[in-house]
Amino acid sequence: MAAQIWGSEKRARRRREISAKIAQMPELHDSKPLPFMTREEKIMESARKLTILTEKMGQIIDPTDPAELYHLNNEVLGLEGNPMALHGVMFIPALSAQASDEQQAKWLPRALRREIIGTYAQTELGHGTNLQNLETTATYDLATQEFVLHTPQITALKWWPGNLGKSSNYAVVVAHMIIKAKNYGPHPFMVQLRDEKTHEPLPGITIGDIGPKMAYNIVDNGFLGFNKYRIPRTNLLMRHTKVEADGTYIKPPHAKINYSAMVHVRAYMLTGQAIMLASALNIATRYSSVRRQGQIDKSQPEVKVLEYQTQQHRLFPSIARAYAFQFAGAETVKLYEHVLKEMKSGNVSLMADLHALTSGLKSVVTYQTGEGIEQARMACGGHGYSMASYISEIYGVAIGGCTYEGENMVMLLQLARYLVKSAALVKSGQSSKLGPLVAYLGVKSEPTSLIDRIPNSGFTEYVKTFQHVSKRQTLKAADMFFGLMEKGEKREIAWNKCSVELNRASRLHTRLFIVEAFVRRVNEIADIRIKEALTDLLHLHVNYELLDIASYALEDGFLSASQLDYIRDQVYLYLGKIRPNAVSLLDSWEFSDIELRSVLGRRDGNVYENLFKWAKSSPLNKTDVLSSVTQYLKPMMEKARL
Numbered sequence: 001m002a003a004q005i006w007g008s009e010k011r012a013r014r015r016r017e018i019s020a021k022i023a024q025m026p027e028l029h030d031s032k033p034l035p036f037m038t039r040e041e042k043i044m045e046s047a048r049k050l051t052i053l054t055e056k057m058g059q060i061i062d063p064t065d066p067a068e069l070y071h072l073n074n075e076v077l078g079l080e081g082n083p084m085a086l087h088g089v090m091f092i093p094a095l096s097a098q099a100s101d102e103q104q105a106k107w108l109p110r111a112l113r114r115e116i117i118g119t120y121a122q123t124e125l126g127h128g129t130n131l132q133n134l135e136t137t138a139t140y141d142l143a144t145q146e147f148v149l150h151t152p153q154i155t156a157l158k159w160w161p162g163n164l165g166k167s168s169n170y171a172v173v174v175a176h177m178i179i180k181a182k183n184y185g186p187h188p189f190m191v192q193l194r195d196e197k198t199h200e201p202l203p204g205i206t207i208g209d210i211g212p213k214m215a216y217n218i219v220d221n222g223f224l225g226f227n228k229y230r231i232p233r234t235n236l237l238m239r240h241t242k243v244e245a246d247g248t249y250i251k252p253p254h255a256k257i258n259y260s261a262m263v264h265v266r267a268y269m270l271t272g273q274a275i276m277l278a279s280a281l282n283i284a285t286r287y288s289s290v291r292r293q294g295q296i297d298k299s300q301p302e303v304k305v306l307e308y309q310t311q312q313h314r315l316f317p318s319i320a321r322a323y324a325f326q327f328a329g330a331e332t333v334k335l336y337e338h339v340l341k342e343m344k345s346g347n348v349s350l351m352a353d354l355h356a357l358t359s360g361l362k363s364v365v366t367y368q369t370g371e372g373i374e375q376a377r378m379a380c381g382g383h384g385y386s387m388a389s390y391i392s393e394i395y396g397v398a399i400g401g402c403t404y405e406g407e408n409m410v411m412l413l414q415l416a417r418y419l420v421k422s423a424a425l426v427k428s429g430q431s432s433k434l435g436p437l438v439a440y441l442g443v444k445s446e447p448t449s450l451i452d453r454i455p456n457s458g459f460t461e462y463v464k465t466f467q468h469v470s471k472r473q474t475l476k477a478a479d480m481f482f483g484l485m486e487k488g489e490k491r492e493i494a495w496n497k498c499s500v501e502l503n504r505a506s507r508l509h510t511r512l513f514i515v516e517a518f519v520r521r522v523n524e525i526a527d528i529r530i531k532e533a534l535t536d537l538l539h540l541h542v543n544y545e546l547l548d549i550a551s552y553a554l555e556d557g558f559l560s561a562s563q564l565d566y567i568r569d570q571v572y573l574y575l576g577k578i579r580p581n582a583v584s585l586l587d588s589w590e591f592s593d594i595e596l597r598s599v600l601g602r603r604d605g606n607v608y609e610n611l612f613k614w615a616k617s618s619p620l621n622k623t624d625v626l627s628s629v630t631q632y633l634k635p636m637m638e639k640a641r642l
């Protein structure tokens with residue numbers, strides 16, 4: 001199963017080998033539980049481990065393999081981030097996709113050797129979503145052949161970029177490029193922020209940390225202002241766009257090609273989200289098979305809480321989602337790598353499809369991951385609320401994904417633009433022009449679902465039902481939009497008035513893609529036992545998801561009330577079937593105790609003894625009487641006693 005999850009037997013084996021090596025290297029372990037550290041201590045601890053890793057990485061992993069790097073990162077540095085998180089996730093990908101060969105030769109080897117630390121600085125205090133209204137400017141000075149970066153007002157301060165505040169000395173900065181008073185829109189520039197020797201901010205740069213966040217606090221998300229700060233013309237990233245010495249602008253082959261670093265993260269973050277969801281579920285499911293509370297049959301001893309159907313219903317559909325996201329994420333990364341290769345050689349024809357797909361997926365996956373992790377926390381009762389479970393940190397980090405790389409509603413609306421264009425093709429009889437991801441929009445569907453009538457259809461009837469609801473909602477939302485415009489409404493106003501319906505279409509389309517990716521993967525599996533276990537999970541997935549969106553299929557009679565009962569019964573049937581495999585389905589992800597950082601989720605199940613040990617190690621328990629008591633509470637009580 002681990003081979004299915006991680007892509008191949010080799011990958012699963014490598015992960016095990018890497019975890020085993022790390023287990024033998026105490027210098028790479030947290031020196032004490034992270035929840036007991038202050039933010040400064042955590043940042044220091046992370047930097048300590050990071051520098052050891054830089055020295056010893058080659059002994060542990062193949063540093064050129066992103067999957068091995070990511071596993072090493074999760075084990076040693078953990079998901080609270082590290083001082084170089086953005087260096088690998090966005091700075092290097094931005095340089096790789098957007099810098100010319102010459103620029104790459106100059107900067108990439110230095111970045112890869114970790115001579116410099118970089119980040120991606122785009123969002124500002126006043127604008128994150130609407131890139132057209134970013135306010136930082138890069139004005140070309142013809143006389144000196146330099147760009148002058150400037151922050152005209154407080155809202156133009158860069159705000160949020162990870163590791164910008166304290167760790168990075170370089171950044172890819174996105175600024176509006178102005179040449180001879182003409183604004184060419186946002187473009188990426190390579191900018192040195194700090195002196196390479198002293199790490200002091202360079203003159204003209206104002207920089208710092210934006211303060212503590214809900215989670216992810218090892219990362220120093222930062223602010224940055226420029227006061228007429230000059231960089232050479234050749235620091236504009238020039239793979240696709242060029243500015244010549246005389247100010248001549250050569251436009252890129254696609255208007256949004258400079259957005260590729262965002263698409264990179266949107267594609268890669270899906271499996272990252274799956275991992276966080278599976279981690280939280282691993283903790284909750286293991287704990288649920290240790291925790292005994294109450295009886296189902298009063299004549300029997302107390303049961304493991306995992307025996308309760310409500311507990312299974314709370315956890316198992318999310319297990320199925322974690323697998324579905326991992327499989328859909330793996331497909332998306334493959335597609336992304338393909339499109340990136342094409343883009344580098346000038347073929348930009350697939351960019352719109354990739355943008356639409358990743359926009360929908362990042363939104364649905366992050367939202368459902370958040371839901372699943374929160375359910376996992378509640379499934380652990382009181383102990384889930386303790387930082388000892390570590391689920392709250394996983395939750396905080398995961399839901400950051402609902403916001404970063406494009407706020408979810410906004411990204412769903414990006415996919416909706418693509419769907420509406422596709423709907424227009426269908427309506428004008430040009431369905432043959434539909435891309436493969438939306439081809440179903442042009443296919444006539446049956447009047448009713450056959451779900452309960454062809455039980456051995458190998459999920460075909462389920463896929464057809466998802467296609468039906470997605471198509472119907474897309475055409476309905478598009479009709480609403482076109483109708484308003486026909487009535488004379490301006491395009492943007494009409495769009496806004498339909499946006500809830502449009503986003504519903506985007507979610508349904510994305511959920512269809514996820515279901516199909518899961519079906520595709522299960523169909524490929526040769527090993528009978530693995531196929532059987534995943535088929536059960538897929539049954540739960542399609543039935544649970546369909547129940548969740550049933551209203552769309554009930555409103556036009558595609559599904560009947562009795563079919564809904566059938567679907568519900570299938571959910572209960574598969575909850576029971578999955579129960580014996582539940583812990584194994586999560587243990588198969590092979591997270592080590594080091595990586596999980598959870599007292600509740602320990603592999604050995606020795607929860608209570610370790611919870612007590614953990615509590616005793618709380619800094620508050622170093623003394624029996626705190627100074628807050630001696631200074632305030634004790635005098636107060638004494639005064640009251642007089």
Ligand SMILES: CCCCCCCCCCCCCCC/C=C/C(=O)SCCNC(=O)CCNC(=O)[C@H](O)C(C)(C)COP(=O)(O)OP(=O)(O)OC[C@H]1O[C@@H](n2cnc3c(N)ncnc32)[C@H](O)[C@@H]1OP(=O)(O)O
Binds near residue numbers: 120122132256271
């Ligand atoms: C094995 C390894 C595993 C690795 C796992 C890794 C896990 C990763 C963990 C992550 C760690 C956490 C790190 C966090 C880092 C966070 C970083 C950031 O947040 S960076 C900042 C991100 N910011 C955004 O995402 C901003 C969102 N806004 C936008 O993207 C855009 O403004 C917009 C798309 C909403 C609108 O753009 P605008 O230029 O204003 O568009 P127009 O309205 O003019 O045009 C729309 C038009 O353009 C098309 N479009 C838009 N984007 C793209 C694109 N990227 N590619 C192709 N086409 C694009 C769009 O489809 C429209 O087309 P049209 O034909 O007109 O419909």
Ligand SMILES: Cc1cc2nc3c(=O)[nH]c(=O)nc-3n(C[C@H](O)[C@H](O)[C@H](O)COP(=O)(O)OP(=O)(O)OC[C@H]3O[C@@H](n4cnc5c(N)ncnc54)[C@H](O)[C@@H]3O)c2cc1C
Binds near residue numbers: 122404413
């Ligand atoms: C943990 C974290 C890490 C980050 N790291 C980075 C980084 O490394 N580099 C970087 O540059 N940035 C980073 N960001 C910033 C992030 O990319 C932005 O916060 C994000 O893109 C959302 O933009 P915003 O904050 O402007 O939200 P807003 O756009 O202000 O969103 C507020 C509300 O307005 C709604 N809204 C906005 N526009 C529309 C619209 N057109 N239609 C409908 N509704 C709309 C949204 O849906 C939302 O409900 C990070 C953010 C976080 C939380």
